[in-house]
Amino acid sequence: MVTATPPLRRMSPRHRRPVPSRRPAPRPLTGRDRGIELVRALCIVVIVSLHALQLGVTADASGAVLDYTPAGAAWYPPLTWFLQVMPLFFVIGGFAGLHARRRGAARGTTAAGFVAGRVHRLLVPALLSILTAGPVLALLGAGDGIAPQILADAAARYGQPLWFLGVFLACQALLPAMLAAHERAPRRSLAALVAAAVLVDALRVAGGVEAFGYLNLAAVWLALQQAGFHLAEGRIDALPRSVRAGAGIGALVLLAVACAAGVFSPDLVENLNPPTSALLLLGTAQVAVFSLLRPQITALAAHPRVAAPTEFVSARAMTIYLWNLPVLLVMAAAGALLTASTGLEMPAPSTAAWWIGRPLWIAxxxxxxxxxAAVIGGLERRPMPPATDSPARAAQAVLLAVLGVGLVLAAGSGPLAIALGAPLLVLALLRIRAAAPVASVGSDAPDASAAAPAGLAR
Known part of the structure; x- marks a missing residue:
C-alpha cells in the first residue's frame, strides 16, 4: 500500500528558520592570546633543552671532542615524539601571521609592507648573531689551541638553527598570498598542500632519491602555516571534542604505523631534513591536544607567575633561538678546558653519570x-624604519635573505661563509626601506608577532 505524502506547507519568510552557514565566521581581531604565547614560550624552552641534550663534550686520546650525544642512543627516538615542536611552531606562526596581516590591512599596510616588517623582525637579531660568530670563529681558527676539526664542528653546530630562519621567512613572505587562498577556499587550500606533501614523500620513497624530499620545504611548512589560519579563526576549536580527540589519536597511530613500516624515521628530528609528512601527522596531534586543553592553558597563562616569564621569552624569542647553541658551545669549550687542565674525564653519553649531570647542564x-637574551634581546624590539610598499623590493629582500642564509648553511657556517652571507642579509635589510622618507603608516614594526620562530600571537 502506498501512503500519500501530505503536501509541504509553504512558510512565510518571517517564519523560515535561518540555514546555518557551513563555514564558521572568522573570529574578530582581539588582543593578545596569552595561551598561544605560553605554548610558544614552552616550545622555545623545549628547543633549548633538546639542543642541550644533543650537544656534549668528551675527551679521547686526541683531546676534546664535540659529541652529538643521541647518536645510536635507543632512548632518543621515543623522546623526539615529545620534544619535536617545530610543527607547532609553524602552526602558531600561521595563527599570529593571520592576525597581524588583517590588523595591518585594516591600518592600510600593503602586502609588501607586511613582508618588509617580517624581514626586519627576523633579520635584525639574526644579523647580530652572524656578525658576532664570524669574527669569533676566525680568531679561534687563527690560534693553535683548538683543533681544526673541533672548530669545524663548532661552526656547523652554530649554523644549525639558521635553517629555520630561511624557511620561516619564506613562509611568512608567502603568507599574504596563502591567506588570500585560505579566504577563498580554506579547506581546499590546506588539502592541496597536504596532498602535495604526501605525493612528494611517495615519490621520494618509490624512487629512493632522498634529495627529492626537499620539495617538502614548501609543502610541509606551508601546510602547517595554513593550519594555523584555521586555528586562528576558531574552525578547529569549533569541532566537537570527540572529533578533535579522534583526529589527534588517529594521526599518532598512523604515524606509528608509518614509522614501523620504515616510511618515516622514528627519530622525528630526522624528519626535518628533508621535511616529511610525518611532521603533518605530528602537527595534527599537537594542534588537537592544544585545542582540547586550550581553556586550561589560557587560564594558566593569566597567572602572574606564569605571565612574567612568558612575556620575557615572547619579547626575546628570536634572540633565545639564535643564541642558545652559541651558549652551549661556550659551555662545551669550558668543559674541554676543564678536562685539559685537571685531567677530569667527562662522562660518556648515555651513561648513568651523564644522565645525573643532564639536569644541571640543561639548567x-x-x-x-x-x-x-636579557642583555641583547631588546634589539629585536626596535622599531623598523619606514618600509617599502614596493612588491618588487620586498621580494628582492626575501630572496637576498634566503640566499644569504642558504650560503652560510651550505658552506658549513665557517668564517668565510659568514663573510659572504652576512652582506646579503644587510642588502636585504636595505631593500625593505622605503625609497624615500615617508610616514610609516600602518607599519607592522610595533607588532612583535614575527620576532620569533612561531610569531608572537596577538
Missing amino acids: LALLGTAAV
Missing part, C-alpha cells in the same frame, strides 16, 4: 641563554 644552558 645552565637555559640560564646562560636567558642572560644573553
